[in-house]
Amino acid sequence: MSQPSAHPNLRVGIDLGGTKIAGIVLDGEAEVRAERRVDTPENGYNATLEAIIDLVMALEAEVGASGLPLGVGTPGSVVAGTGRLRNANSQCLNGRALGADLEAALSRPVRLANDADCLTLSEARDGAAAAHRNVFGVILGTGVGGGVVVDKQLITGRNGLAGEWGHVCLPWPSAAETRQPPRCWCGLDSCLEAWISGPGMTADHVRRGGYDIPARAIVERAEAGERLAGATLKAWLQRVARAMAMIVNILDPDVIVVGGGLSQIRWLYSEVPKIWAQHAFAEHIDTPLVAAIHGDASGVRGAARLWPLDSGS
Ligand SMILES: [Zn+2]
Known part of the structure; x- marks a missing residue:
């Protein structure tokens, strides 16, 4: 499991969209330290999961950190109690426990919220x-x-x-x-x-x-x-x-x-x-x-902020 972090102000945000997966490493309230984007795989859930894992690893390698808190913005909503997704227009996600699967693969806690929640959080914090x-x-x-x-x-x-x-x-x-x-x-x-x-x-x-x-x-x-x-x-x-x-x-x-x-x-x-x-x-x-003033980037900035600044351990 994750060790106490040497980078308490860093958090990873991922915005899972229908065509693109965007990721950032956010430092403190607003500084973006690393930024990457990949195409969303078209061949199902496992490929999407792997693409997110690879993106997180690449972002962390870029800033020389590991085990950072991870927030993910997704379409649809997260069913309370089960953590499974529903009503995502990317149908392969529905019924899947994306947060738990990412936690297992990346050995860290993961927070999930829908894309509109992430946009609102981002714009309310510094937008x-x-x-x-x-x-x-x-x-x-x-x-x-x-x-x-x-x-x-x-x-x-x-x-x-x-x-x-x-x-x-x-x-x-x-x-x-x-x-x-x-x-x-x-x-x-x-x-x-x-x-x-x-x-x-x-x-x-x-x-x-x-x-x-x-x-x-x-x-x-x-x-x-x-x-x-x-x-x-x-x-x-x-x-x-x-x-x-x-x-x-x-x-x-x-x-x-x-x-x-x-x-x-x-x-x-x-x-x-x-x-x-x-x-x-x-x-x-x-x-x-x-x-919104952060445009497309609001989703990914809000996803990183699903973790408060004092959670980097
Ligand atoms: Zn409807």
Whole structure:
């Protein structure tokens, strides 16, 4: 097992994505000492496990350390009690005890959290939400998720579900939205992920008679004045505003920070705050809505921070 560390401020963070696995060695609060990225293997769970192990060893070799605390950000959620993953869109992970398997292979304790939790933790510690106590973070990308950090600490919840925003129903649906709820890959109808993820925006555009094009292209066409794309973008902003009004009503965070590919849509920050007060239970909502400042790196920085600084032994 691990010996008392000669490097008490070093921690390894791994962000396990669908196409890439990113890893860093974080020194103290914010200094990145080593950084590597590999492709996520396409041939199943064991290959993914081996790729993570190799990446950790390579990062440690680069900084001349071993046995460092390891935090891993993954898609899906970690089932409380069993440590097994569920609802990961990388299907080979589901039902697997990734944390326990890594602990056995690397002879050290491992902490696991979902990617939205890691993003929120990173942005709350030294990102766009650093000045705030009660932080809700969301990922708007291929998937949709959320995380809650209070006083710089991640709230996971009794069932490991805190902030699981992507798989709740779209709130205050219109008659048309109720008639034709999209089926989510998780098996439920009308999940936020099915409406406001990138693929959700594309599917909505196709339902209106538009082309099957990525969300980024829809936004470009809307900005160029194309009416149909404009209608799709407007509906998307409306739905995001309703979904965020629900968060304001329940948690009333000091800030909402947005990561993921769709966080680059600038209309989000100008338009959503004009709409959400219609649905929140107050006449005026002044919650700041801001973009993540660490971008893609937020996941891996948050994963390293699943270990507090005094845990390096
Ligand atoms: Zn769902």
